Structure formats: structure tokens, C-alpha cells
Amino acid sequence: MVNVQEQKVLLEVQNLKQYFSVKREKLLQPKLSVKAVDDISFTLCEGETLSIVGESGCGKSTTGRAILRLDEPTAGKVVYNGKNILDLSKKDLRTLRGELQVIFQDPFASLNPRQTIQQILSEAMSIQNSVQKELRKDRMRELMHLVGLPEEALSRHPHEFSGGQRQRIGIARALAVNPKLIICDEAVSALDVSIQAQILNLLKRLQRQLNLTFLFISHDLSVVRHISDRVMVMYLGKVVEIAPKHALFNQPTHPYTRALLSSIPVPNPKVQKERILLSGDVPSPINPPSGCRFHTRCPFATELCSSKEPETVEVQNGHHVACHYANDFFSA
Template sequence: MAKRELLKVEGLKQYFPIKGGMLGRTVNHVKAVDDISFEVYEGETVSIVGESGCGKSTTGRAILRLEEPTEGKVTFNNVELTSISKRDMRRQRKDLQIIFQDPYASINPRQTVSDILNEAMTIQNSVPPKKRRQRIIELLETVGLNEYQADRYPHEFSGGQRQRIGIARALAVDPKLIICDEAVSALDVSIQAQVLNLLEELQDEFNLTYLFISHDLGVVRHISDRVIVMYLGKIVEIGDTNSIFENPKHPYTNALLSAIPVPDPLHVNTHIGLKGDVPSPIDPPMGCRFHTRCPFAQAKCSVDEPLLAVHDGMTDGHKAACHFVKEIEQGEIKPKDYSTEIMIG
């Protein structure tokens, strides 16, 4: 049975204006997200990964219209979000929720947990007023908290407990899609595992769909069905989790995966060191945006932008934006200025 497409992003761009001069005119733009397209199917977890500044969090915010997209189309549950009014968008947010990165900053410290959860239900009118207290207790039990904690304030909770409150707030309106924006990166490793397990349990129980934004590849491998790799506002590779981790095709994806630490003192890990810094999103390079740091770059890479496409030997749905996938894999193009460090332990 074919999966139902829940979210479709087409040609999404998010440019932020840079003001300058005495009159404060727009002199340039930060091209945070620059023409990306992908789909998310019902019941799956799609992760977006990449270095800081690659545009992954901005993508999540643009989908929700927390930042108005510069260009492109976002279709959710057969409704084109980018063409509806702000009032209609507010109604759609019942089905589209977000869990923020910082469990300290994303919760109002002046509200009790009960107030926080009640506010979400009041705004969306998702539960009758008389039943909201019972619903709050159910939500707390669902995320592993207790009834007596409903009337406590956020400062009385640990970071992991606050993130559970954030998850309960997202669940309060019975959403279909939850965007997890670095939802576990601010937590201790042991607490991360608990929250990730909770997210998986909730997905099974409520048939949730996740767009999981993270820089932690270990977490992504654990939770994802499919993975999107972004670099400087562009998607450079997309595929199912096994394809990305076991058979990566883009040089940038290979470099990212080589940086995953392995907790084994006898393991010999070849770390691919990339030259230089990430270029500025204000003035990104012509052609392939990765060519300034890519050890396999050829003259064509600095002129022609590669399309995100299926190449020989790639499974269905696995795509990479590289001109020379086949040549690199077969060793026809040798790396140049290639810094390789052998790291033990």
C-alpha cells in the first residue's frame, strides 16, 4: 500500500534582507534556504542534517510560516500553506506543531504547566473547557510526568522534564506533523535517549509524522526513516537511512559521516578533514556550493550547479547533487588537497 504524502515542499526559498546606508535600504540578502524540494509521508520520520548555518532550522520555521517564505510552495494535507491567510494558517497549526531546541527558553516561566497546556487547547479550541483539566493530566502521564506536577512552574523542573512539557504542549492539540528542531541537542546523553524513546512511542501510539532537525548523526540514524543532507541552503543528498549511512554518494555526506565518533578504543576511524570554512550565505559560490571545499572538485563544479538526481547504483528515492558520483566511486577522479587524519579512539 502506497504511503500518503502529508507534506510537500517545492522550490522553497528563505532570504533575509541586509539593510545598509543612511536610508536603510536592502543592499543584499542572506540566502538561508535556496530552492529546496522534498516530501514527507504520513507516519514516517524524515531528518534534516548539516552543519550549523546550513538552513535546516530555517526550513522548519518557513514550513510553519514562523518566518514568511520568500518563494516556493508548501503543501500540507492537500492545503497550500503559502497561499492562505494568517488566520487560516493559525487554524492549520492545530495539525502542525513544533518542539523547540531550548527547553528553558521555549516555555513561559510565569505560567504553570497546567496554564501552558491549557493555553494551547484554548487557542485551538481542541478540547471542551470542562474536559481540559483531565486532558492535561492525561498528557502529563503520556510524556512521563505526574499529575501533582501540573501546578508547578518551569523552574521546578529539570531540562529533560521541561522538554517533556514541550512535547506535551505539542501533543495537546492532536497534531499530524511535529517539527522537532534540535529537540534533544540541549539535553544530557542519558536524557536524550529517554526523550528519543518517548518520541518513538508517541509516534506509534498517535500515528505522528516527524520532521526531525538535528546535527547529531548518531541520533538521526537511530530515529529516522529518511535523511536529507543540507549544505549552505541546498539539499546535497536525500535517501533512506540505510542508503545514506551505508552507501553515501556525495563527498559532503562522506565527510559528515566520517566525523561520527565511535566509542571503541581499538577502532581506527578515517576522518575526512575539509579545507577552509563554509562560504557566506550572503554570496554563495557559483555552481556546486560545496566545490570550494570538495577534494574531488573539477572545473565544471565551479560553473554548473548539479541537479539532485538518481545516479547509477543508487536505490529508488536516493538522490545526490554531484556531477561526478560515478567517477568518484570508481576511482576515476582522485582527491586533491585532501586532508585525511587517522584518528584512533
């Protein structure tokens, strides 16, 4: 496990906001926005895996897209290796993107079906000019070896591979430009469980071998527990808890985190596990609740929770919680 205090901070996100305008149905209707990501901050250290978890619609994938500027953020700072990505020109951003890569959820949709694997990998190297032209074939053979595919795969098309093999090709494409940070956006959720384990082990091996840094976005807490160094929990565009993996799974503090972890199935019929069931639905991100956004579903909510937004407090070294009663819940 990476010791965050001893590592260099590679990525620092400060007060990031990502709002999307909603089309008005009437001419005089007030302008509305979906607050997909609303004022979040966190750091990511070199060689670390930070996982982002939460329900669908909480802002996990939008955070990843905003960091890469696939969507232009509404406000905030994204400082990578000392440079604010949001201030870069298109030319400088294109150069920097060689160090920032992404692995998408659907390995079939993210690969050009008309190109061979050799063309897909060569295109990435050509755009970033990461490898000299005469050395690209050797580099492609090396990439195939790294991800566990035969060299003959280079002459084939994406449809000729299984889902797991296609995701290996997606990983090879990300590695083709020698990145330092890779954002894994639900990178294993479309795969069978046995294949998920293979891909996760491959990512961990590549991380050790190539000194990679991962921002791992997932809704599967079992997967997150296997691959993470730290875990960040999001709810309705906000960060509610962030902590080292073992601290979060062994002593979850925020009521929402506790509810999430209680939903993990236990593969033993003799073990009785208490399940925390939340009432109501997730509120609309167009008009989020005042105060703590979780108070409409929280079984411990008080009047303070509905009127004042909680500050993030550190309940233990590296364990931060956005809750008015964080210290009470942590010691309970």
C-alpha cells in the same frame, strides 16, 4: 521503518526559498540578501521521520520555520495535506496550526515561566479549541501520563523541573492540540546524553501510538541514525543528498555527506577510522559560490563544479544526490 512508496504524502515542499535582507551600510550600496534556504524540494510521508542534518548555518532550522510560516518564505510552495500553506489567510493558518506543531531546542526559554504547566497546556487547547472546556483537566492528566510525568506536575512552574522534564512538558504542549506533524528543532541537543535517549525513545513511542509524523532537525548524526526513516543533508541552503537512513549511512555518495559521516566518533579505541578533513571555511550565504556550492571545499572538484550547478540525480531507489559525479561516487 516506513515504506515511503506505500505511504500518503503529508507534506510537499517545492522550490522553497528563504532570503533575509541585509541592512545596507552605505546609501548607494547594492541590496544584499542572506540566502538561508535556496530552492529546496522534498516530501514527507504520513507516519515518517525525516531528519535534516548539516553544519550550523546550513538552513536546517530556517527550513522548519519557513514551513510553519514563523518566517514568511520568499518563494516556493509548502503543500500540507493538499493545501498550500503559503496561500492561506491568517485565520485559516491559525486553524491549520493545530495540526502543525513544533518542539523547540531550549525547553526553558520556550515555556512561560509565570504560568503553571496546567495553564500552559490549557492555553494551547483554548487557542485551538481542540478540547471542550469541561474535558480539559482530564486531557491534561492524560498528557502527563503520555510523556511520563506525574499529575502533580500540573500545579508547578517550569523552573521546578529538570531540563529533560521541561522537554517532556514541551512535548505535552505540542500534543495538546492533537497534531499530525511535529517539527523537532534540535529537540534533544540541549540535554545530557542519557536524557537524550529517554526523549528519543519517548518520541518514537508516541509516533507509533498516535501516528505522528516528524521533521527532525539535528546536527547530531548518532541521534539521527537512531530516530530517522530518511535523512536529508543540507549545505549552504541547498539539499545535497536525501536517502533512506540505511542507504545514506552505509553508502554515502556526496563528498560532503562522506565528510560528515567520517566525523562520527567510534566508541572503540582499537578501531581506526579514516577521517575526511575539509579545507577552508563555509562560504558566506550572502555571496555563495557559483556552480556547486561545495566546490570550494570539495577534494574532487573540477572546473565543471565551479561553473555549473549540479542537477539532483537518483543513484538508487529513493537515494538522490546533487553532484555532477554522483554515479561515479556511488559505484566507487
